[in-house]
Amino acid sequence: DFIHALEEVRPAFGVAETELQQCVANGIIKFHYSIERILNDGQLYVDQVRNSARTPLVSVLLHGPVGSGKTALASTIAMTSEFPFIKLISPESMVGFTEQAKMGTISKIFNDAYKSPLSVVVIDSIERLLDWVSIGPRFSNIVLQTLLVLLKKPPPKGHKLLILATTSQKSILEQMELIDAFNSSIYVPNVTAVSSIDTVLRDLGSFDDSQRQEAVRAITTSDYGNKISIGIKKLIYMIEMAAQDIEKVEKLTTTIEEESRK
Amino acid sequence: DFIHALEEVRPAFGVAETELQQCVANGIIKFHYSIERILNDGQLYVDQVRNSARTPLVSVLLHGPVGSGKTALASTIAMTSEFPFIKLISPESMVGFTEQAKMGTISKIFNDAYKSPLSVVVIDSIERLLDWVSIGPRFSNIVLQTLLVLLKKPPPKGHKLLILATTSQKSILEQMELIDAFNSSIYVPNVTAVSSIDTVLRDLGSFDDSQRQEAVRAITTSDYGNKISIGIKKLIYMIEMAAQDIEKVEKLTTTIEEESRK
Amino acid sequence: DFIHALEEVRPAFGVAETELQQCVANGIIKFHYSIERILNDGQLYVDQVRNSARTPLVSVLLHGPVGSGKTALASTIAMTSEFPFIKLISPESMVGFTEQAKMGTISKIFNDAYKSPLSVVVIDSIERLLDWVSIGPRFSNIVLQTLLVLLKKPPPKGHKLLILATTSQKSILEQMELIDAFNSSIYVPNVTAVSSIDTVLRDLGSFDDSQRQEAVRAITTSDYGNKISIGIKKLIYMIEMAAQDIEKVEKLTTTIEEESRK
Amino acid sequence: DFIHALEEVRPAFGVAETELQQCVANGIIKFHYSIERILNDGQLYVDQVRNSARTPLVSVLLHGPVGSGKTALASTIAMTSEFPFIKLISPESMVGFTEQAKMGTISKIFNDAYKSPLSVVVIDSIERLLDWVSIGPRFSNIVLQTLLVLLKKPPPKGHKLLILATTSQKSILEQMELIDAFNSSIYVPNVTAVSSIDTVLRDLGSFDDSQRQEAVRAITTSDYGNKISIGIKKLIYMIEMAAQDIEKVEKLTTTIEEESRK
Amino acid sequence: DFIHALEEVRPAFGVAETELQQCVANGIIKFHYSIERILNDGQLYVDQVRNSARTPLVSVLLHGPVGSGKTALASTIAMTSEFPFIKLISPESMVGFTEQAKMGTISKIFNDAYKSPLSVVVIDSIERLLDWVSIGPRFSNIVLQTLLVLLKKPPPKGHKLLILATTSQKSILEQMELIDAFNSSIYVPNVTAVSSIDTVLRDLGSFDDSQRQEAVRAITTSDYGNKISIGIKKLIYMIEMAAQDIEKVEKLTTTIEEESRK
Amino acid sequence: DFIHALEEVRPAFGVAETELQQCVANGIIKFHYSIERILNDGQLYVDQVRNSARTPLVSVLLHGPVGSGKTALASTIAMTSEFPFIKLISPESMVGFTEQAKMGTISKIFNDAYKSPLSVVVIDSIERLLDWVSIGPRFSNIVLQTLLVLLKKPPPKGHKLLILATTSQKSILEQMELIDAFNSSIYVPNVTAVSSIDTVLRDLGSFDDSQRQEAVRAITTSDYGNKISIGIKKLIYMIEMAAQDIEKVEKLTTTIEEESRK
Numbered sequence A, B, C, D, E, F: 001d002f003i004h005a006l007e008e009v010r011p012a013f014g015v016a017e018t019e020l021q022q023c024v025a026n027g028i029i030k031f032h033y034s035i036e037r038i039l040n041d042g043q044l045y046v047d048q049v050r051n052s053a054r055t056p057l058v059s060v061l062l063h064g065p066v067g068s069g070k071t072a073l074a075s076t077i078a079m080t081s082e083f084p085f086i087k088l089i090s091p092e093s094m095v096g097f098t099e100q101a102k103m104g105t106i107s108k109i110f111n112d113a114y115k116s117p118l119s120v121v122v123i124d125s126i127e128r129l130l131d132w133v134s135i136g137p138r139f140s141n142i143v144l145q146t147l148l149v150l151l152k153k154p155p156p157k158g159h160k161l162l163i164l165a166t167t168s169q170k171s172i173l174e175q176m177e178l179i180d181a182f183n184s185s186i187y188v189p190n191v192t193a194v195s196s197i198d199t200v201l202r203d204l205g206s207f208d209d210s211q212r213q214e215a216v217r218a219i220t221t222s223d224y225g226n227k228i229s230i231g232i233k234k235l236i237y238m239i240e241m242a243a244q245d246i247e248k249v250e251k252l253t254t255t256i257e258e259e260s261r262k
């Protein structure tokens, strides 16, 4: 772990392009006007950090259900800022780290960010960084306390910092008083409208037009059609599965029905 | 433990044939159509990983009662995939490992899998890997957090990975939010039909035809006949025991009756 | 502890004759037909392991009240198997060991057993091996998890293993799901019949015939005579105490009465 | 951490001017007469320490809601004392410290203070220094016990010490009996009056006179106008955000409304 | 602690005369016939160990209220046995030991005892050896498990061992199932009769005959006279205090009254 | 901590004059006859230890509300004993010690005391020595067990020891069964009578006669006058504060009123 930590602690200045792009592997499909609104809000925070002298530190939390697209959206906002320093803090690059190594990695990235006049730091999946599990409950208080302080600590004079964080466990962050440490929060919703499914199907192109229309019609006229709530991540997965089946349309509608009846 | 860990962490690329075969020591008896369905579903996931570009990571959980055949089925699906990399993560090869050593072993196998273009990893008996015990409750959060991240972390671009896991403690995995990390789940049922017992008896061959028919008739006409629910693993054990007795049929029906009245 | 562990981990192949005999210091008195039944069942398991190809691992739990003779019976079954490898895992030989040292000792004995084609391992007083105490409750999860895996892990191909374990805390083992890991269990009862006391008195020979008859008559006609439930271990202790007294018969009946009124 | 601790433990005598000024980045706006009262009370404690022979140690706690200006006010009182020794104990300079390192840092600053005839020590955000989290709850008892003793330990004969501390978690400090260790406490309130918002708007100058008057009128005539309770820190943030918008007045009133309806 | 442990672990064979005598600093006053009965019972156990071949290990627990004389009586029984090996295990000689050091010390004394053909080991104040405190509750499970095994582990063939233990917390030992590990137990009562106080006063000689009679008369005729329950240890302390006063009799009766009204 | 411990563990024989005097910085004002009674009782215990042969160890607990003068009174009794060995065990000299270091320091002082024929040890603020906090609750069981044994362990033959301890948390000490380990206890009350305030004002001399009489009259005729309960420590602090004000009398009466209404 120590060796892991050392390696991890050495990242140089600059932009974590590749890592962030990997978070948007399937692009951003504008299946609902709320997606555009989220991206606009993101742009607003980017501008505020760049322009305002009185608020050199702005922190925003993207929260919503599992798989609703939080990581992809945060990554997109970060990449479009074009700030000279953009970094991703992700549990996926810290598998098997001790709490101390995680804390060291996080601190190091913030310290690097402080050196740049204009920085964005994306903190992905806070509950996972905290090693959160509801049985106990257990979590890393070392990482939590580090975040509680770093989210409020202003960068050195003249420097500016935007923090974008994601979580699917907002209520736990409230209990931890982590929410109070953020300036703002944005809700990232599930796919709920049949028209959104239509847009996603069109965008992915795995169904031809008549199949898509048949599927959309079937869902619209079904009794579960108004109870749909599926993360975009899972929806893409379901469509891809169904696309492998001979009975694409039926497979898709059955899977969506099962999911909606849970 | 450190030495254990080191040794364990060195496995080379390739296929864990012997280990997987040992998990199907008594073969797969098709005592019920659900067995065939499970194997077909398994094949489907194998195909999806091989074919789909949008879902390079597919994870499936096999869950069901103790001894229902989960490990044997997961091993069979893995072996029939004929992927170039097939590995088994099993508590039996980690007796006495510390949490850290377990975590290291698991990470190592995943890292090896990432290097192969097409891989299957079987994670056997998750509750045991987690050192779960309901008194407390206690478990290894280090191993849990590692699994929570690895189950969602995609392999490098162009590479593909199928994860097959087994558990007899689904509800605990739900509390740990491990279920959310899987794409799908398959239920592996107990033997419940008298016709299934008939098939198993025939397949094992320890009873001659008249003994088998006598046993089946006795169970069918009994009052516990419709309350039978026995894992295939235990059923084989019971038949083997009864086969040692002079009164084979009576011994078997008595044991099944006792088990069914519990 | 480390040094302890090392020494303990070096036991060679073979049979732990002396240790096992010490567990049957006062012999096996056949005070009730259930004793014979237990020994017969034990012989059956020994035969099954020797003969059956499909069940190379058989594990049996002897459970019952404190002092009912579990250790003596398990030791007797093990010794009469005449398998080339017979070993005792006992808390008495691990006083002051750390959990790790206990776990190492247990693993070592199993690894030795795997090397013999035919082995018996006696695991005595599981609750004590687990450092169980109901206040807390506290216990060694390291030892528990080791047992949970070892009880289900088959020996290498062609090798066979019989595991005999004892406990006076069956309900706790149920909570720990350790019971599920055993193939079978045998109940070892207390002495409850006056005729059993008669047999024990006769066998020990510390009372002459008239004293014995007087004692048996007194207990039979008493009002506590049908509430007796005493472990054979304690009964032998009581008889020995009474034998030191001038008023042997009265001392014995008084002590049995006190015990029965608790 | 050890290296951190060593570095931290070496601060020389003197005044932590820069650090303290950074805590009052946006000045002290006298938006309400209570602000003046707090500063006067602070001056009184400064005088008492300087003059009284019988009370060489005076400790005061500034408590109030998150963002109400506690740190800025404590820093201001400390700086205006013009004592030869003024130091800030802040969680922001101890990110990632172990409990031991925190405790060492705190002790070192107090030991330095004891060497000066006249000292002020500002202990900022006690709950953060204690690594407090309500889940569990968890906190550093090492740091707590250190504070419990240091808050009552008089400086050496002839020396004098003023301790100013801040917290937004008074009730937790009560449970910890930390409150009993303070001689006095001062409440720092939120902004609640519309006239206060008017003063802040005027002071910041981001709105022109007509915009300010429009905003004030809108809030005054609204139904949430009498339910406002916002920390000065958040209010400045809101005004700065709104100032970036084309519809400054509406943006500000909307944000204040949302906050007030929570 | 390690050095402590080493020193402690080196005690040679033999008899701990001085230590045991110090436990009976004020002698054994026979203030009630139960004292004689306890000593006789003790002698009986000594004889049984010496004579009986079937019970080479006898363990007895002396329990009763704080200060009732348990340690003095156990020490007296041990000393009068005149066995070649007599040792005291006492918390007073292990101040500041770690659990491990305590466990090592205890094991060492038992191992020494096993080497003597005839031994007595006194385990004083078990709850203190266990570091028991009801808040939590907390205790040393390492020491507990060591005692649980040592209390049941027979000495080597041909050797014999008497264990005498004391506690004022019998109910806790029951919860820990430590009681089950003892063969017998003896209750040591408080002083409750006025005639007992009379005997103690006469024996100590700090009051002259008329003072003693006056005190006894006063208590006899008082309304608290039938509610007295004082440990012999405290009674001696009270008499000594009163003896320092000018008004001996009044001081004594007042103190006894206060104690009895609690 | 180790170095701290070593230094601390080296104190030579003798009397801790300076430290003890510092605990009585503002003298002992005899504001109530109970103060004299406490000092007389203290003298009695000193005499008893010096004279009685049967009670070589006497331990007394001074308990009462926060700031009622416990430490000052215990220090005064210790100093007036004029025993050759007088030492103070205080949390203030152990800031930042580990439990082990605290335990070592305490043991060392007792071992030094045992070497003197006549000793007094003052154990100040037991709850702080135990690192007690009610959240959890948490405390050092190592220090607790050390005190539980040391409070009952007699000094070597011919040597004598008086232990004076203080606490403001008697009920917690009861739960820990620490109270049972003391021979006696003394209650140290708050200032409750207006006449006591009069005496304190007169003694301190910060108010002139007419101011004092005015204050006393105001309190006497007020409605909170019969609800006053203030520790002498806090009362001195309040008088000193008021003395700095232009309106001395009003400031004092207001502060006393506020305190009494809590």
Ligand SMILES: Nc1ncnc2c1ncn2[C@@H]1O[C@H](COP(=O)(O)OP(=O)(O)OP(=O)(O)O)[C@@H](O)[C@H]1O
Pocket (backbone or CB within 6 Å): A023, A024, A025, A026, A027, A028, A029, A030, A031, A035, A065, A066, A067, A068, A069, A070, A071, A072, A073, A125, A166, A168, A232, A233, A236
């Ligand atoms: N409108 C959209 N918003 C977000 N993601 C989208 C959108 N359209 C398509 N996607 C794709 O959907 C996936 C969203 O997955 P992502 O990992 O961002 O979800 P998540 O909410 O972070 O999941 P989790 O809760 O597991 O962390 C990505 O592959 C992304 O490319």
Ligand SMILES: Nc1ncnc2c1ncn2[C@@H]1O[C@H](COP(=O)(O)OP(=O)(O)OP(=O)(O)O)[C@@H](O)[C@H]1O
Pocket (backbone or CB within 6 Å): B023, B024, B025, B026, B027, B028, B029, B030, B031, B035, B065, B066, B067, B068, B069, B070, B071, B072, B073, B125, B166, B168, B232, B233, B236
């Ligand atoms: N249809 C079947 N499905 C699964 N296993 C079968 C089947 N027919 C026979 N078997 C045999 O039954 C045994 C099943 O045991 P397996 O270890 O897979 O059960 P399990 O559910 O994993 O048990 P556990 O809950 O203890 O982990 C194997 O020996 C296997 O060869």
Ligand SMILES: Nc1ncnc2c1ncn2[C@@H]1O[C@H](COP(=O)(O)OP(=O)(O)OP(=O)(O)O)[C@@H](O)[C@H]1O
Pocket (backbone or CB within 6 Å): C023, C024, C025, C026, C027, C028, C029, C030, C031, C035, C065, C066, C067, C068, C069, C070, C071, C072, C073, C125, C166, C168, C232, C233, C236
């Ligand atoms: N029929 C019998 N069954 C078992 N033990 C017997 C029998 N007859 C005599 N004994 C003697 O009784 C004693 C039984 O003690 P043993 O230690 O086996 O009891 P246990 O149930 O294991 O006790 P514990 O619950 O304390 O572990 C032995 O000394 C054994 O020689």
Ligand SMILES: Nc1ncnc2c1ncn2[C@@H]1O[C@H](COP(=O)(O)OP(=O)(O)OP(=O)(O)O)[C@@H](O)[C@H]1O
Pocket (backbone or CB within 6 Å): D023, D024, D025, D026, D027, D028, D029, D030, D031, D035, D065, D066, D067, D068, D069, D070, D071, D072, D073, D125, D166, D168, D232, D233, D236
């Ligand atoms: N009257 C005022 N009182 C305090 N701060 C003011 C005042 N007017 C303007 N400010 C500014 O408001 C901000 C107050 O923030 P500060 O950090 O002191 O709040 P806080 O209560 O300590 O917050 P937290 O609860 O997060 O610790 C500072 O930037 C300060 O310059």
Ligand SMILES: Nc1ncnc2c1ncn2[C@@H]1O[C@H](COP(=O)(O)OP(=O)(O)OP(=O)(O)O)[C@@H](O)[C@H]1O
Pocket (backbone or CB within 6 Å): E023, E024, E025, E026, E027, E028, E029, E030, E031, E035, E065, E066, E067, E068, E069, E070, E071, E072, E073, E125, E166, E168, E232, E233, E236
């Ligand atoms: N009959 C008696 N029985 C026991 N002790 C007696 C008797 N008569 C006088 N004593 C004296 O009384 C004291 C008893 O104290 P002892 O330490 O044995 O009590 P204890 O019950 O062990 O106390 P604790 O509960 O604190 O361990 C000893 O000094 C002993 O010499």
Ligand SMILES: Nc1ncnc2c1ncn2[C@@H]1O[C@H](COP(=O)(O)OP(=O)(O)OP(=O)(O)O)[C@@H](O)[C@H]1O
Pocket (backbone or CB within 6 Å): F023, F024, F025, F026, F027, F028, F029, F030, F031, F035, F065, F066, F067, F068, F069, F070, F071, F072, F073, F125, F166, F168, F232, F233, F236
């Ligand atoms: N009669 C008195 N009794 C005790 N202290 C007095 C008395 N008169 C004046 N004093 C002064 O009052 C102060 C009492 O403080 P002290 O520290 O002894 O209180 P305490 O009860 O130990 O407080 P805490 O509960 O915080 O430990 C001392 O400065 C002492 O000189």
Ligand SMILES: [Mg+2]
Pocket (backbone or CB within 6 Å): A070, A071, A072, A124, A125, A166
């Ligand atoms: Mg995400």
Ligand SMILES: [Mg+2]
Pocket (backbone or CB within 6 Å): B070, B071, B072, B124, B125, B166
């Ligand atoms: Mg399995």
Ligand SMILES: [Mg+2]
Pocket (backbone or CB within 6 Å): C070, C071, C072, C124, C125, C166
């Ligand atoms: Mg046994």
Ligand SMILES: [Mg+2]
Pocket (backbone or CB within 6 Å): D070, D071, D072, D124, D125, D166
């Ligand atoms: Mg602050």
Ligand SMILES: [Mg+2]
Pocket (backbone or CB within 6 Å): E070, E071, E072, E124, E125, E166
């Ligand atoms: Mg005792």
Ligand SMILES: [Mg+2]
Pocket (backbone or CB within 6 Å): F070, F071, F072, F124, F125, F166
């Ligand atoms: Mg004090």
